[in-house]
Amino acid sequence: MAAGYLDILRARHATRLLVGTLVGRLPSGTAHIAIVLFTRAEGGSYTLAGALAAVYGLSTAVGQPLLGRAVDLYGQPRVQLPASVLSALGMALLALAGLGSLPLAYAAVIVAGVCTPPLEGGLRALWPTVLGREDRVHRAYAMDAVAQEVMFTVGPLLVTVLVSLWSPAAALLVINAIGVLGALSVVVSEPSRTWRSAPREAHWLGALRSPGLLALLGSFFFVGLALGSITVAGVAYADDHGRESVYGWLMAALGLGALIGGVAYGAWQWAGAPERRLRAIVALLALGYLPLMLTPGVVPMTVLAALAGVFLAPAIACSFIVVDRHAPRGTVTEAFSWLVTTFGVGAAAGTALAGPAVELGGTAQGFAVAGAGGVVALLVLLATGRVLAVPGRTPVAVRVSENDRNGAVEPGFSSGHKA
Numbered sequence: 193m194a195a196g197y198l199d200i201l202r203a204r205h206a207t208r209l210l211v212g213t214l215v216g217r218l219p220s221g222t223a224h225i226a227i228v229l230f231t232r233a234e235g236g237s238y239t240l241a242g243a244l245a246a247v248y249g250l251s252t253a254v255g256q257p258l259l260g261r262a263v264d265l266y267g268q269p270r271v272q273l274p275a276s277v278l279s280a281l282g283m284a285l286l287a288l289a290g291l292g293s294l295p296l297a298y299a300a301v302i303v304a305g306v307c308t309p310p311l312e313g314g315l316r317a318l319w320p321t322v323l324g325r326e327d328r329v330h331r332a333y334a335m336d337a338v339a340q341e342v343m344f345t346v347g348p349l350l351v352t353v354l355v356s357l358w359s360p361a362a363a364l365l366v367i368n369a370i371g372v373l374g375a376l377s378v379v380v381s382e383p384s385r386t387w388r389s390a391p392r393e394a395h396w397l398g399a400l401r402s403p404g405l406l407a408l409l410g411s412f413f414f415v416g417l418a419l420g421s422i423t424v425a426g427v428a429y430a431d432d433h434g435r436e437s438v439y440g441w442l443m444a445a446l447g448l449g450a451l452i453g454g455v456a457y458g459a460w461q462w463a464g465a466p467e468r469r470l471r472a473i474v475a476l477l478a479l480g481y482l483p484l485m486l487t488p489g490v491v492p493m494t495v496l497a498a499l500a501g502v503f504l505a506p507a508i509a510c511s512f513i514v515v516d517r518h519a520p521r522g523t524v525t526e527a528f529s530w531l532v533t534t535f536g537v538g539a540a541a542g543t544a545l546a547g548p549a550v551e552l553g554g555t556a557q558g559f560a561v562a563g564a565g566g567v568v569a570l571l572v573l574l575a576t577g578r579v580l581a582v583p584g585r586t587p588v589a590v591r592v593s594e595n596d597r598n599g600a601v602e603p604g605f606s607s608g609h610k611a
Contacts, residue, residue, distance in 0.1 A: 241547065283304045
């Protein structure tokens with residue numbers, strides 16, 4: 193499997209696009225953490241911290257599919273870079289203005305969220321052009337999920353280091369400046385500049401006219417809810433133990449667990465439909481969230497956080513394959529952006545619910561929100577099994593195109609075991 197990853201990274205433009213996208217997504221990947229820490233440092237309550245983070249998540253949820261559709265229509269550079277700059281300016285306004293005016297603070301996070309560039313969906317739209325072969329494209333999806341966990345492992349630590357060295361406001365400014373540089377690196381590359389979406393059927397619902405995609409998004413809303421609630425519950429747990437650094441270690445452990453799980457998932461040879469496999473993975477993901485309610489000492493809690501993250505990257509990587517099988521032609525960036533949107537809405541709901549849960553019932557109740565989110569995510573997949581069993585398009589064993597990647601073989605599959 194390592195040789196397969198190296199084969200992808202040796203492809204022209206691949207490493208630059210992967211690294212640039214990860215760096216460009218650093219602001220959105222750490223925004224909830226940064227907002228919560230900033231609000232607490234400014235004297236705000238857990239409820240206010242959760243509300244600001246929730247507004248950011250909801251704003252991102254609104255912006256991602258709109259910007260994703262704009263990318264499909266007008267290309268990547270004309271949308272991604274201006275959006276990245278505007279998002280960074282929104283966070284800068286929050287950092288510099290503080291919480292003296294709550295309407296201004298909410299306006300700042302709305303701008304930052306709505307303008308978050310759809311770099312994640314954009315990268316997956318570029319992989320077919322850059323890599324060509326179907327097997328390399330789906331292996332890139334697995335590598336993409338693993339690489340995200342590197343960001344989610346390093347990102348919280350970076351935020352907490354910046355907070356320790358300077359302040360939460362400085363952390364917001366630095367992280368978003370870095371994000372703009374990452375987006376710039378992507379959009380000036382040749383694949384990004386020359387990429388064009390395939391023709392699409394005119395329909396106001398766009399990618400959402402696929403029942404299978406809707407079922408997947410419904411489940412991953414609750415996965416996002418679980419992750420969003422852990423953001424707030426983790427801060428409360430760190431406060432209980434009197435050390436701000438504990439929060440960074442918990443989030444890093446969560447990301448490290450997902451990193452390990454993603455590498456293991458990509459190394460295995462999988463057979464059968466990915467929809468069935470996704471149900472099993474989400475069941476294990478839910479099972480990993482439940483023990484967090486025990487809130488033991490710092491060391492065992494860090495271990496539990498790592499275990500809770502193990503099945504996150506496999507769930508994400510498998511969801512990419514399901515999106516491929518169910519998204520209508522010509523909606524590549526928009527379809528993946530809807531997946532990001534679902535996470536955003538779910539995370540926003542999770543942060544909004546966890547804040548009051550912590551204040552009313554303590555830290556354990558905040559983690560209970562995460563456990564409940566994982567269980568409901570599984571129930572949605574079980575309830576929509578028939579819809580997900582019918583792919584939106586028929587797989588084809590031909591060279592993969594930008595909008596029809598269903599012929600791709602999942603990482604580790606033989607040609608006789610197609611996803």
